Amino acid sequence: MIDLNKIDHDFIWHPCSQMKDYEENPSILIDKAKGVWLYKKNGEKILDAISSWWVTCFGHGNEYIKNKIKNQIDKLEHVLYANYTHEPSIILAKHLSTLFDNKLSKVFYTDNGSSSVEVALKMSYHYWYNMGKSKKKVFVYLKGAYHGETLGALSVGSIDTYKKIYNPLLPETIEVKGPDCYRCPFQLNREKCNAECFNEVKDLFEKRHENIASIIVEPIVQGAAGMCIYSPQYLKKLRKICDNYDIHLICDEIATGFAKTGKMMATHHADIVPDFVTVSKAVTGGFLPLAAVLTSKKIYDAFYGKYEDMKAFMHSHTYSGNPLACAAGCAVFDMFNKEDIVKNNIEKGKYIRDNVLSLMEHPNIGEIRTIGIITAIEIVKDKKSKEKYDWKKRIGYKIYRNAEKKGVMLRNLGDILYFLPPFIINNKEIDFMTDVAKYSILEILKDV
Numbered sequence: 001m002i003d004l005n006k007i008d009h010d011f012i013w014h015p016c017s018q019m020k021d022y023e024e025n026p027s028i029l030i031d032k033a034k035g036v037w038l039y040k041k042n043g044e045k046i047l048d049a050i051s052s053w054w055v056t057c058f059g060h061g062n063e064y065i066k067n068k069i070k071n072q073i074d075k076l077e078h079v080l081y082a083n084y085t086h087e088p089s090i091i092l093a094k095h096l097s098t099l100f101d102n103k104l105s106k107v108f109y110t111d112n113g114s115s116s117v118e119v120a121l122k123m124s125y126h127y128w129y130n131m132g133k134s135k136k137k138v139f140v141y142l143k144g145a146y147h148g149e150t151l152g153a154l155s156v157g158s159i160d161t162y163k164k165i166y167n168p169l170l171p172e173t174i175e176v177k178g179p180d181c182y183r184c185p186f187q188l189n190r191e192k193c194n195a196e197c198f199n200e201v202k203d204l205f206e207k208r209h210e211n212i213a214s215i216i217v218e219p220i221v222q223g224a225a226g227m228c229i230y231s232p233q234y235l236k237k238l239r240k241i242c243d244n245y246d247i248h249l250i251c252d253e254i255a256t257g258f259a260k261t262g263k264m265m266a267t268h269h270a271d272i273v274p275d276f277v278t279v280s281k282a283v284t285g286g287f288l289p290l291a292a293v294l295t296s297k298k299i300y301d302a303f304y305g306k307y308e309d310m311k312a313f314m315h316s317h318t319y320s321g322n323p324l325a326c327a328a329g330c331a332v333f334d335m336f337n338k339e340d341i342v343k344n345n346i347e348k349g350k351y352i353r354d355n356v357l358s359l360m361e362h363p364n365i366g367e368i369r370t371i372g373i374i375t376a377i378e379i380v381k382d383k384k385s386k387e388k389y390d391w392k393k394r395i396g397y398k399i400y401r402n403a404e405k406k407g408v409m410l411r412n413l414g415d416i417l418y419f420l421p422p423f424i425i426n427n428k429e430i431d432f433m434t435d436v437a438k439y440s441i442l443e444i445l446k447d448v
């Protein structure tokens with residue numbers, strides 16, 4: 001019999017990994033999956049507590065999505081998307097345009113999250129260029145931001161692990177101190193504050209607005225930073241100041257979109273309309289890669305004109321608007337239209353939170369924060385000062401690996417563990433997930 005693990009080890013370079021770690025922990029070979037469960041060949045199963053990087057929101061192997069893709073594959077698998085079009089992409093664009101009440105009714109498809117961030121940044125700069133304001137070319141981002149790993153997306157990211165080494169390659173951008181609610185410098189509470197931390201952006205925009213094209217944010221939850229939740233007041237203020245200074249607001253909803261945060265889109269918490277919104281991840285229920293940039297007719301019109309005017313947005317990705325991926329996207333919207341998934345997710349989120357809240361008694365659990373179906377547990381060295389453990393200790397990673405042995409895939413973000421399970425998870429599965437998580441956390445913390 002062929003040894004797949006050996007071939008994997010010999011030939012494959014996995015993402016976001018120090019490959020030497022695989023000597024001790026070889027990649028886990030998943031044979032099939034259903035609902036919240038990943039199955040190995042030998043029948044052992046692992047609960048997918050983070051929807052495989054926040055995508056498989058309707059569960060693995062969802063029959064409805066699967067059938068929609070099957071029907072599509074019999075008709076049309078792909079066609080180039082310049083000058084050509086097809087039904088699934090048209091219907092999906094209609095659905096996507098409803099997300100912001102038809103105010104962001106222009107849909108530009110790409111095939112992964114990072115590339116949609118690149119598109120939003122390029123469109124923003126290009127818009128100002130077409131408007132005769134080519135000095136507006138600097139992008140601003142928040143501390144803690146994550147927007148993907150291609151060079152443009154990385155230039156507006158703030159996490160050293162992914163970015164630091166590449167700094168010399170990146171275009172000029174500005175990092176601004178954003179909300180940091182667990183360690184709030186004003187000692188305020190994110191539920192009641194008035195985004196007092198907003199002054200940093202205000203000062204920057206006052207000084208530099210003539211050069212700033214846009215600011216990009218992850219609305220309400222900074223995902224990769226550790227599911228850091230902040231006040232909608234911040235976004236409200238941002239919308240206002242962006243209008244005052246002619247600066248675009250880009251909301252990157254790649255992680256937060258589609259009912260994960262207690263609203264269909266996280267931006268809805270602030271009741272504002274950005275200039276650009278990027279979506280990906282859950283949009284296909286994790287079946288196929290797809291992303292899109294949503295923008296307004298106002299932006300679109302600035303690119304509209306005779307070919308010779310050279311105003312067009314000449315950007316493309318080969319798999320833009322792939323029909324199979326769009327069919328999956330249409331199926332996802334059908335499911336949102338059938339059920340109140342937002343409400344169900346809020347209830348599940350509460351249930352998860354109640355299950356783990358007793359951990360707060362532990363001296364090394366700093367915060368347990370919940371929004372929608374997301375709950376994050378932040379581990380600290382010192383509860384009072386909120387000091388973190390030395391990252392080299394890899395506490396979060398050890399907990400993730402420990403829980404995996406007990407049947408739950410709980411991938412860490414630094415020393416933060418979190419739950420973002422498929423929406424179809426039931427209470428019994430939640431109990432198993434949280435029991436294993438609690439036990440695994442306590443077990444590792446005992447030996448620190």
Ligand SMILES: *Cc1c(COP(=O)(O)O)cnc(C)c1O
Nearest residue numbers: 112113114146147148252254255
């Ligand atoms: C995952 C993610 C991206 C990047 O998407 P990829 O498909 O991995 O390129 C960008 N922004 C946010 C907020 C994300 O969570």
